[in-house]
Amino acid sequence: MSLLATSSQTVGPYVAIGFARLNNDNLAPAGVTGERITVTGCIVDGDGEPMADAVVEIWQANAHGRYAHPEAVSETPLEPAFKGFGRIPTDASGRFRFTSIKPGRVPGAGAAMQAPHLNVLIFSRGLLKHLSTRMYFPDDPANTEDPILQRVPAERRQTLIARQGTGRHELEWNVVVQGAGETVFFDL
């Protein structure tokens, strides 16, 4: 039996009410191990205008590099308090902020390991399909051998890597949906 995937449609301007129940800007409640991080950023459109009606979703592995998912079979431990899912609506200035832990490395194809990264989806009015991207960590030595980063043209790679913020655990990562400095988006 072969069916065709249902067509994507925009979430529209009122997604906030539909998504509110599962909003979560703290992915790492007390007891979860790992290096605490706070990520802040802004989403802007092709005019540089903030996107105040967007929603950011995060999917990430725990500090041991294990996803809380049955398909992620490995020797590395699960942590019951860590689900790895975040959802943050942007505010009136198009900004988002969440706290989490830095994920460990997860397997790539073959024997390759991926550099620590957050998987990020973006939803908003004007997006007929959601956007998929990734956030990597500044100055992580694994970035140079990450198989996905290596597929991205070198001059655009920095759009996927957060900048160190003022505090040691503060990261800044902006998303440019269109135009100069456009963030790399993936076709999954």
Place this chain on the structure above:
Amino acid sequence: MSDVKGYRRPFWDTQPDYLYPHYRSTVKRSPSRPLVVLPQTLSEVTGPLFGYDDIGGKDDDLTRQHEGAPLGERIVVSGRVLDENGRPVPGALIEMWQANAAGRYRHVSDQHDAPLDPNFSGCGRLLTDDAGRYRFMTIKPGSYPWRNHSNAWRPAHLHFALFGLGLAQRLVTQMYFPGDPLLPYDPMYNCIPDDKARQRLISVFDWENTIPEFALAYRFDIVLRGRDSTPMGG
């Protein structure tokens, strides 16, 4: 080995492009550079999973979330969530949101001159059962004007957002109603290149699931991306 069985990319003409100028908001919100094709890894074939802790008792019945009954025509909306291989997707979280019977959302930005209904929030969620089935009780949403172009009106619709079993299966769509005269004028509906794919967003009147002397019913089946049978190469 860590090679994973990836999810097939949908046929191009079943999905809209990011840029569809008839829907004005896409003009400045569509990426101008081509997407980078990503060979799926564990990061894409896994994804958040949800359970009954994430669902409230009345989340699948939008007519019973307040003290009184909402105004409007009660309807049952049900169907199955399958993948492209025809297999049911059990445990899929569906989030649904909609306008009330007068065509107004309970959202601060919705300034349409139509009444809010104190007995209707317009948001629900549920998990599909072992056969991929779902069922919402709600009221039929009204049409409403928007400012995309002169005298623009959205056909009545429900928003659906689904988590499948992996990130690659995430889907957001809209369900329409059969015979809606606004469909041919709607850029949202028309943004899908393939006519048959577009028509699959229109629910089917569902006599079997009507409730005598209480509610009419509509059926809307949803198909998520299917998996390849062989692992992706390194």
